[in-house]
Amino acid sequence: MSVRTAVPIAMRVSWLVLFALVIGEFVTDLPGPGWATTSLPAVVVFALMAATTVLQRRAAAPRGEPRPPVEVDPPVTGRWSALNSPADRTPSHGTHVYGQTYAIDIVADPETGEGAPPARPAFRWLWPVFRRNGAFPAFGLPLLAVGDATVVRASDGQRDHVSRNSLAGVVYLLLIEGNIRSILGAHRIIGNHVILDLGGGTYAVYAHVRRGSLRVKPGDTVRAGQALGQVGNSGNTTEPHLHFHLMDGPDLDNARGVPFTWRGVGVPANGETFTVAERTGERAGERTGAQAESRAAGQAESLPGERAAGA
Template identity: 85%
Template sequence: MSVRTTVPIAMRLSWLILFALMIGEFVTDLPGPGWATTFLPATVVLALMVATTMLQVRAAAPQGDPRPPVEVGPPVAGRWTALNSPADKVPSHGTHVYGQTYAIDIVADPEAGEGEPPARPTFGWVWPFFRRNRAFPAFGAPLLAVADATVVKASDGQRDHLSRNSLPALAYLMLIEGNVRSILGAHRIIGNHVILDLGEGTFAVYAHVQRGSLRVKAGDTVRAGQRLGRVGNSGNTTEPHLHFHLMDGPDLDNARGVPFTWRGVGVPANGETFTVGERADEQVAEA
């Protein structure tokens, strides 16, 4: 493993913004045109933010030949649809940061019975602005361990916010909330989460977990198929879903992504619906 920067992006950004504000305070006391005292501090802040982001992207980008895909079990059971899949593009989410080069999002999509409304609410262009999490079938769905593993991180104290799947709410998420979360750090982006050590330098990340739903804590050992918690809507999300990826270290700020394949499923493409049967281990866990 190569040497990487270990200072979290939020801390680096805080230092840079503080430095820029100090420059701005100095500039405002200098004689000169009004545009200098108004725009120069903001320009410095913007430039430093861009430089910091580029630094993190460069540090997280894969180097050398990619690792072969690691086969693990599916993290869920039932009928699901894939979004932002690495089967369609890499990096799947448009970035290498937080080790999510090969990340995937999945939403529960059970079949609606005859005469029933769609199981999953469609995107509302204007109204309603937000929807409650219970309207989405993914919310509360069990999360399963993809392999025998050791829990290295487990956090479920953040709240599950309302959905952001209308045009006004999405604009709010992209322009305001998402930027604030980025400054606060990785834990505010992925929300409540579990990170498993699968061995051989591979770690599995489950993001956006439901608040208070975790059944495990750091240091626990888990079996493949064991229930870890439930799907939620915490962190930087538009609606309840599971964000899953593998990476080569336990630190989201420094890890690089690792390709995965789900046993019996593969890597579903964007919009592809797949079904995973209930596993024996899950049935035992529920007994």
Template identity: 80%
Template sequence: MSIRKAVPLAMELSWLVLFALVISEFFTDLPGPGWATTFLPAAVVFVLMAATTTLQARASAPRGEPRPPVEVAPPVTGRWTALNSPADKAPSHGTHVYGQTYAIDIVADPETGEGGAPARPAFRRLWPVFRRNRAFPAFGAPLLAVADAVVVGASDGQRDHLGRNSLPALAYLMLVEGNVRSVLGAHRVVGNHVVLDLGGGTYAMYAHLRRGSLRVRAGDTVRSGQEIAAVGNSGNTTEPHLHFQLMDGPDLDDARGVPFTWRGVGVPANGETFTVGEQPAPV
């Protein structure tokens, strides 16, 4: 077993030990003061978790000079805004795990009234705590293959949860749900997703897809510009958006990030809005 596969397992075991300690304090009568039976062991577990997180990040980090950016077509059409972009920093999401070093998030951001699409809801401090997905223009937007490719992974059975674009909902996501998803593994973090083999040791991963929207399955061959799924709000997300990345392998627990550039767009920076016209239909 490689270190990159062993470290996530160690993290999961650390969480299980921590949960067991907390539960045992409530439901058993352990001898000794509370700090000795719960808080001290919990502190040890947290130290272990921090160590395994550091090891995991180091194990997933690119070694040596990064590969040259791979140019691919944009995965969307219309007007979008970039978030968590590798144009500003790498790793773009603060971690190398799951091949996210050069990942990017994008949200649909149409002009008010453009095509009848709703404007993107603003972030709220308190209310409403949660929003329905249909309030976000990205939800259900078509996603396109960025190159001629072979589908090597496809999953869309997870639910689309409500949008968490408020302070209370964000706190819940970061402190509770996000940690639980990390324990359960990569598939619960990225949610519904599809992985394309672009050839040359490069793979594209689309995350947080809408449940039931996949138009392809593992083994299918797709052409550049072909619709393969739709934007959703599954996995570890605050609102409907696309998380896109290139990586050097199909296994999220073992992959390293690969730089990308979108043809005609480049790599939009955080907060940068870009527009992509309709791509030619596949032959």
């Protein structure tokens, strides 16, 4: 077992031991003084957790000179804006873990005007605390293969939760939900996802995919531009968006990040808006149909009676 595999396991074990100590303190009368049965073990566990966090980040950091950026097609069409971009800093999300050194988040940013899709809701300090996914223009938009590839991972069984784009929502995400998801592992952080083997030791990750939207399964071969699924709001997210990155292996706990550049777009910086034209041909027609279908589903989801699920 490699260090990069062992460290995440040690982290989860540390959390479980800590929970066991807390539960044991409340439901049982352990023999001996409290400092020996609870406080001291808790300090040891916290120290172990801090050490494993440092080791995990160091083990995931790129080694040697960075690889040249791998040029791939954009994973979407239409008008989008970039967030947490590697054009501004690396690691772009503040950590190297899960191979996301050069990861990027993008949100749909459609042109406003009569007949245009609704604008992306802005962050609110107080109200509303959350919004339904149908309020965000990214939700349900098609995700496209960035190159000819083989599907190595595909999972879309996790639910799409409501947004966390308010102060209360972000605090909840950072202090409670994010930590719980970290304990449960990478698949709970990235939510529904698909991983493509692009060849040459390069793998593409699409995270936070919409529940039940994937059209591919492990072992399938796909062509550049082929529809894979739809943008969702599963996993560790504040709102519907696409998290995309390249890495050097198919295992999120073991992979290291690989720089990318999108053909015709480059690497958009934070807040930069870019537009990818719809491609012509049979696959473009498939995507247009998928987009119309997803829009109808998004409208249905915004109706009263939708289950407002927490994390």
